Amino acid sequence: MAQITDGYHLAGKVRRIVLPRTVARRAALAAADKKGIDIIVLDVRKVTDFTDYFVICTGAVDVHVRAIRDEIEEKLRLSGWKPLSVEGEDTGRWLLMDYVDVIVHIFQPDARGYYALERLWGDAPRIEIKGIGE
Numbered sequence: 001m002a003q004i005t006d007g008y009h010l011a012g013k014v015r016r017i018v019l020p021r022t023v024a025r026r027a028a029l030a031a032a033d034k035k036g037i038d039i040i041v042l043d044v045r046k047v048t049d050f051t052d053y054f055v056i057c058t059g060a061v062d063v064h065v066r067a068i069r070d071e072i073e074e075k076l077r078l079s080g081w082k083p084l085s086v087e088g089e090d091t092g093r094w095l096l097m098d099y100v101d102v103i104v105h106i107f108q109p110d111a112r113g114y115y116a117l118e119r120l121w122g123d124a125p126r127i128e129i130k131g132i133g134e
Helices: 020-033 062-077 109-115
Strands: 003-005 008-011 016-018 037-043 053-058 085-087 094-098 102-107
Touching: 020 037, 020 053, 020 062, 020 102, 053 109, 062 094, 062 102, 094 109, 102 109
Parallel strands: 053 102
Antiparallel strands: 003 008, 008 016, 037 053, 085 094, 094 102
8 A cells, every 4th residue: 555755745665755746657658558548647736736737538438437537546556546535427427536636537528528628727728648648
């Protein structure tokens, strides 16, 4: 299980530090592995103090949203990260995974358009992730 030390998570038996940016990158790549649509990572450190990164993506239907969630959860668990909470599992329209320093939002298309987090957090720079959106 991951431990938190001075804002960083320690993972694995060797207790290596896994930075939040790395976790956001791994979550985005895991979403891509399950064919997540329009995956973006926002660096929100300068516009809010409750988290460092948002990972936002879309799943075509509720089953796809849950498959993306499962893949992200599995990949991050291997790094020692477990979500503090997961919200929205009952409907699958907007699923939120709270990793404290990283918050993952997985939407169905209509919900993503309605909530428009990219516009709401438009002052946050986007982080380019190699292998996504190329």
